[in-house]
Amino acid sequence: MxxxxxxxxxxxxxxxxxxxxFVFVVLLYLSCLWLWSLPFQKNxxxxxxxxxxxxxxxADYMTQTDKPIGLLPYxxxxxxxxxxxxxNHVLWYHPPYHTAFSIAQxxxxxxxxxVFLANAIFSSIVLLSVYxxxxxxxxxxxxxxxxxxxxxxxxxxxxxxxxxxxxxxxFAYLPLVLYCFYKYARSYLDKEEKPIYIYLTGIxxxxxxxVHPMTFLHTAASIFILVILLFAKERKLFFNLKHVSLAIVIxxxxxxxxxxxxxxxxxxxxxxxxxxxxxxxxxxxxxxxxWAGGLSAEGSVPDSYFSYNQMIGPYWTMILLFLGVFIIFxxxxxxxxxxxxxxxxxxxxxxxxVIGQPGRVHRSLSASxxxxxxxxxxxxxxxxxxxxxxxxxxxxxxxxxxxxFVILIMFSSGKMAxxxxxxxxxxxxxxxPYQYDAAEWMKDNLPRDSEVYQFGTLTMAKSRWMWMLSDTxxxxxxxxxxxxxxxxxxxxMDYSDRAAIGDKNTVDGMQxxxxxNLANSTLxxxxxxxxxxxxx
Amino acid sequence: xxxLGKKELGILALIxxxxxxxxxxxxxxxxxxxxxIALFFxxxxxxxxxxxxxxxxxIIFSLFIGxxxxxxxxxxxxxxxxxxxxxxxxxxxxxxxxxxxxWFFSRANKNTSDDND
Numbered sequence: 074m075x076x077x078x079x080x081x082x083x084x085x086x087x088x089x090x091x092x093x094x095f096v097f098v099v100l101l102y103l104s105c106l107w108l109w110s111l112p113f114q115k116n117x118x119x120x121x122x123x124x125x126x127x128x129x130x131x132a133d134y135m136t137q138t139d140k141p142i143g144l145l146p147y148x149x150x151x152x153x154x155x156x157x158x159x160x161n162h163v164l165w166y167h168p169p170y171h172t173a174f175s176i177a178q179x180x181x182x183x184x185x186x187x188v189f190l191a192n193a194i195f196s197s198i199v200l201l202s203v204y205x206x207x208x209x210x211x212x213x214x215x216x217x218x219x220x221x222x223x224x225x226x227x228x229x230x231x232x233x234x235x236x237x238x239x240x241x242x243x244f245a246y247l248p249l250v251l252y253c254f255y256k257y258a259r260s261y262l263d264k265e266e267k268p269i270y271i272y273l274t275g276i277x278x279x280x281x282x283x284v285h286p287m288t289f290l291h292t293a294a295s296i297f298i299l300v301i302l303l304f305a306k307e308r309k310l311f312f313n314l315k316h317v318s319l320a321i322v323i324x325x326x327x328x329x330x331x332x333x334x335x336x337x338x339x340x341x342x343x344x345x346x347x348x349x350x351x352x353x354x355x356x357x358x359x360x361x362x363x364w365a366g367g368l369s370a371e372g373s374v375p376d377s378y379f380s381y382n383q384m385i386g387p388y389w390t391m392i393l394l395f396l397g398v399f400i401i402f403x404x405x406x407x408x409x410x411x412x413x414x415x416x417x418x419x420x421x422x423x424x425x426x427v428i429g430q431p432g433r434v435h436r437s438l439s440a441s442x443x444x445x446x447x448x449x450x451x452x453x454x455x456x457x458x459x460x461x462x463x464x465x466x467x468x469x470x471x472x473x474x475x476x477x478f479v480i481l482i483m484f485s486s487g488k489m490a491x492x493x494x495x496x497x498x499x500x501x502x503x504x505x506p507y508q509y510d511a512a513e514w515m516k517d518n519l520p521r522d523s524e525v526y527q528f529g530t531l532t533m534a535k536s537r538w539m540w541m542l543s544d545t546x547x548x549x550x551x552x553x554x555x556x557x558x559x560x561x562x563x564x565x566m567d568y569s570d571r572a573a574i575g576d577k578n579t580v581d582g583m584q585x586x587x588x589x590n591l592a593n594s595t596l597x598x599x600x601x602x603x604x605x606x607x608x609x
Numbered sequence: 610x611x612x613l614g615k616k617e618l619g620i621l622a623l624i625x626x627x628x629x630x631x632x633x634x635x636x637x638x639x640x641x642x643x644x645x646i647a648l649f650f651x652x653x654x655x656x657x658x659x660x661x662x663x664x665x666x667x668i669i670f671s672l673f674i675g676x677x678x679x680x681x682x683x684x685x686x687x688x689x690x691x692x693x694x695x696x697x698x699x700x701x702x703x704x705x706x707x708x709x710x711x712w713f714f715s716r717a718n719k720n721t722s723d724d725n726d
Contacts, residue, residue: 091664092618099622103629114633141687172680172692173649179693180644181637190634190641195676205669249673269660273670280677330681 094213098204101217105200105224108490110193112234112497117186118509120498123537125236127153129188130541131164132174136184137544141168147522151546158347159336167283167334170195170239196233196241199223199443206248207447210408214475218450221479225486226442227493228384231374234497237436243288244440246281247415250274250292251299255411258303258311268316275320279327286338287433291440295418302410350429360427368426368435378435385442387485390449393456397448400455415444453478500573501531504538507569507601514598515543515605519563524548525605526561528583531570539565561608564591568602615664648700649675655707659714679703 112120119129130149134142142164145154156165173195174188181187200223208216223229233241257270278296282289303311328335341348360367365379377383381391398416401409422437457474460467504512508530515525525547530536536549547565548557566587571579591606598605623646630642653675657667679699686695 095618095622096625099625103626107629107633110633135687135692139687139691139693141684141692143688168684169677169680172684172687173676175692176648176680176683176696177641177645179696180648181641183637186634186637187641190638191645194642194645198672198676201669202673205665209665246673249669267661269662276674277670280674283677283681330685 097217098201098220101204101220101224102197102200105197105220106193108224108494109197109230109233110190111491111494113186113189113193116503117189118504118506119185119189119538119542120503121234121236121538122534123236125238126534126537126541128171128174128192128236128238129185129538131166131168131171132178132188133184133541134544135172135175136178141172146544148540148544148546152540157333157337158340160333163333165334165337166239167331169283170242170285192233192238196229196238198242199229199245202245202247202249203443203447206252206411207450209252210411211447211451215447215450215454218453218475218479219447222386222446222449222482222486223442225482225490226385226446227486227490228378228439229442230490230493231378231384232436232439234494237439239285240288240436240439243281243285244291244443246277246284246288247292247295247418247440248443250277250281251295251411251415253277254296254299255407257316259407261311261313262307266313266316268313268319271312271316271320272323275323276327279324282328282335282338283331287436288440291418291422291437294421295414298417298421299411299414302414303407306405306407306410348430348433350425352429354426355429356426358427361424364423364441365438368438374435379438383489385445385486386449386482393449393452394445396452396455397450398452400451401448412444412447416448419444501570502535504535504542505569505573507603508535508539508567509542510600511565511567511598511603511605512539512542514600515539515545515565518597519543519545519605521545523562524560525563525565526558527565527567528553528586529567529569529571529579531574535570563597564594564606564608566591566604566606568604572602645676648696649679652679652700652703652707655704656710659707659710675703 119126127149131142134146134149144150145162145164150162153165154162157163174191177187177191178184181190200220203223204216204220207219229241253270253274257267257274260267260270274296278289278292281292340346343349356367365381368379382388385394401412401416405413419437419440422440423434425437426434453475457471460470460474463470515523519525521544523545525543525545527536527539527547527549530539530549533549533551536547540547540549548561550557566583568580568583570576571583587604591608593609594606595609596604597607623643626642626646627639630639634641650672653671654667657671657674660667662670682699682702683692683695686698689695690698
């Protein structure tokens with residue numbers, strides 16, 4: 074019989090003073106925050122894809138008006154007016170996440186940096202929740218190594234850079250909810266009931282729901298699996314119905330605070346809703362035997378997004394991952410069952426395309442690293458448990474291997490993460506100071522119901538940022554169509570990007586169009602190769 | 610080695626975080642980070658400190674609950690007071706909530722021990 078001795082190993086050799094550990098964790102998290110904040114440390118102009126600008130816009134509107142956003146203002150409504158399926162034209166997300174950004178803007182006294190800093194903090198706190206849960210269940214060293222690996226999780230980093238911001242934070246709640254539920258069940262089985270843990274489960278689930286409904290579904294799936302597995306193991310009830318009922322009431326009361334947004338989620342999940350499975354979206358059952366294989370996001374993410382090597386870590390870590398999975402399934406103690414539930418819940422969410430669930434699977438995939446890394450670490454430490462046969466050299470070998478592991482990760486995943494974050498949205502890929510100034514001018518000078526047709530800006534994401542920064546509806550198309558001009562009250566001729574990349578053809582084309590069509594229009598703004606006309 | 614208590618350790622962490630924020634994000638970043646700790650963490654720590662939880666649990670749960678529940682109240686009160694004033698009102702509400710729970714628990718404990726006497 075295989076004996077798993079590595080738990081003793083942690084406690085014997087890694088008994089760290091709680092106070093020193095606290096400082097360690099603070100330093101680990103600050104290192105992560107330093108790394109993840111690289112994109113805006115030197116250049117605090119906004120960046121990200123279209124989702125990023127939408128999150129900014131909601132918060133920014135509240136800061137500017139000093140009022141909570143309910144009904145969407147004209148410029149936000151033009152794009153997101155239909156996103157709340159329960160009641161059109163009202164806020165489609167639960168408001169706390171964006172209100173937190175607004176609080177950041179108010180505290181910081183600036184418009185852009187506080188939002189990006191708050192986002193970096195929120196997106197990276199998954200490191201703290203994973204550290205905490207692994208620390209409580211498996212000890213200091215597995216927690217420290219898992220947290221260290223999470224700093225370099227490329228899929229998390231990419232989604233964070235692109236703009237799936239609330240989703241990043243939402244995944245951080247899953248391990249905490251599982252932990253609270255486990256602690257309650259354990260206390261019940263030990264006949265020392267601690268209902269506070271089941272109440273915290275209800276509160277954290279509701280909070281998770283507010284941050285991002287999809288991540289809530291991940292948590293709910295894992296909790297469901299945990300209940301089944303604990304029941305299968307204990308073969309008796311492990312909860313007091315009164316406590317669980319009260320936790321459910323707490324959950325329902327909290328989520329009813331924002332009924333319009335909660336109902337939006339409900340409506341989407343009801344039969345016929347946008348997020349319900351359909352026959353046409355169903356993929357081959359062979360997907361069940363793959364993780365990211367067979368997935369496609371139809372160009373919305375690069376191919377590398379589905380690669381283990383480029384997203385999770387070097388291929389050799391896959392051996393440790395399989396070993397970690399083997400250990401928890403073989404041993405199946407209660408703490409392992411928590412990890413098994415987490416893993417199966419994620420497996421279920423990543424394979425929803427098999428039952429025809431549209432569109433969300435590749436986003437669920439971005440929750441892989443949070444469970445894969447602890448499993449990789451468990452696999453590594455299991456291997457190291459065999460070093461006891463090496464007599465007096467065992468300690469050197471253990472720490473030597475861990476040091477090599479850390480160095481290898483630093484020079485593979487760490488290096489990749491650093492260069493990705495350091496070079497993120499460099500140059501004219503992000504909004505330039507010229508464009509930012511033009512957007513600010515439009516915010517201060519154009520009527521709020523203006524419709525601006527934009528020429529020349531390099532990408533749709535940048536155009537969307539100018540839209541949200543200027544509080545003005547901006548129409549941007551990759552291919553020019555005269556019909557889009559029908560309702561345009563203003564024309565924005567942005568030569569700045571094209572001049573910077575030396576795109577003479579486009580500049581010439583824009584200039585001749587400007588001469589032909591805007592001769593009778595009033596030039597309102599003309600700075601840094603950007604012009605705004607009021608149509609005559 | 611210097612023997613640090615809970616309070617001293619908290620202050621040390623706050624100093625580390627404060628210096629870090631100031632260096633990398635300037636005074637704006639410093640205000641945001643310290644503001645988050647003051648608004649999102651402290652009131653909820655004050656509340657959870659009244660319950661039978663381990664120290665690490667209190668810290669983590671305060672942070673993860675506070676970061677959402679505090680803005681929720683700010684949003685709800687924002688329609689009446691405006692967002693800026695609501696930040697202050699929400700802070701006062703949650704801190705008072707924490708103090709009231711503490712007062713309630715200490716009174717309940719006192720009554721129990723009086724009954725036992």
